[in-house]
Amino acid sequence: MMKEDTISERLYNGIIKENPVFIQLLGICPTLAVTTSAFNGLGMGLSATVVLALSNLLISALRKVIPDRVRMPAFIVVVASFVTIVQFLVQGFLPELYKSLGIFIPLIVVNCIILGRAESYASKHSVVLSFFDGIGMGLGFTLSLIFIGGVREILGSGAFFGFQLLPLADKASGTMGYTPISIFILAPGAFFVLALLVVIMNVVRAKQEAKGKPLSAAGNGCLSGECSGCALSATCSGKTQAVAVEATKGGESA
Numbered sequence: 001m002m003k004e005d006t007i008s009e010r011l012y013n014g015i016i017k018e019n020p021v022f023i024q025l026l027g028i029c030p031t032l033a034v035t036t037s038a039f040n041g042l043g044m045g046l047s048a049t050v051v052l053a054l055s056n057l058l059i060s061a062l063r064k065v066i067p068d069r070v071r072m073p074a075f076i077v078v079v080a081s082f083v084t085i086v087q088f089l090v091q092g093f094l095p096e097l098y099k100s101l102g103i104f105i106p107l108i109v110v111n112c113i114i115l116g117r118a119e120s121y122a123s124k125h126s127v128v129l130s131f132f133d134g135i136g137m138g139l140g141f142t143l144s145l146i147f148i149g150g151v152r153e154i155l156g157s158g159a160f161f162g163f164q165l166l167p168l169a170d171k172a173s174g175t176m177g178y179t180p181i182s183i184f185i186l187a188p189g190a191f192f193v194l195a196l197l198v199v200i201m202n203v204v205r206a207k208q209e210a211k212g213k214p215l216s217a218a219g220n221g222c223l224s225g226e227c228s229g230c231a232l233s234a235t236c237s238g239k240t241q242a243v244a245v246e247a248t249k250g251g252e253s254a
Contacts, residue, residue: 005125007132014136017215020113021144021194022201027113030104031145032190037153038161041145043097044104047090049138051082051108056122056134058082063123075118080109113137144197151193156185 020026027048035041055078059066066074087105091098098105108114117137122130153159158166158178166178183189205215 005129007129010129010132011136011139014133014138014140015143016140018137019140019144019201020137021141021148022198023215025198026116027111027141028194030107030111031148032187032194034101034104035145035149035152035190035193036100036156036185037159038146038150040097040100041147041149042142042161043090043094044101045138045142045145047086047101047105048108048111048113048141049135050086051079052114052117052134052138052141053131054082054134055079055114056117056130057127059118059122060125060127060130066123071123072115072119075115075123076109079114079118083108113141147197148190148193151197152184152189155181155193156183156189 014020018024021028021031030044030048034044055075058078059075062074062078083106086108087098090101090105117133121133125133150160153161154165157180158164158168167175169175169177169179181189184193208215
């Protein structure tokens, strides 16, 4: 029997152990595109968090009702409904943020983080745990975007959340100050910052593993005993078979 999840484990899992950006490298397209500032990263992350939490909750509640052969279209309909609601709310109350994020808000529908959690977790677990799994993954995604956007904004303009931290140099008056590195608010800067932060995360993970306290689950990225989507599926075959046998026995006893 696998250990039963808890709410705190779901939150810790999404933020640290299986962080969607720094550990699993998911949702890279919006991550690179919208993180020209920390505020844009916060807005995109919170929008995705709301969709993740609510879609996980509803999909988990309907998991015994949705036929298995149409589960993916059903998941997409649920996610698209919540994305539309979030899009209208952002457009109505935060028009400047809506202009900055543009097409990436409706594209949350096909974000692999959303559909991945719906398929791998929400469709197989209770409503409460699925809801907090969505919150945990959403917070992990949000913090990642804030980190990337913050680094790009500071290096690219000397500001953070729109507040000028570093006084800028003024050639006209001869005032000394910070000269922005404009490449960091352009597309190449997104790749540089993401690579740097992933390297830092890998160093931290290596040090934790050396201390016997690995950050990632089983050190191989497998999701709660379900290895069908694991890149190291060959090493997980035994576990997958064991889970399948256990599920079969459970079905027979029921």
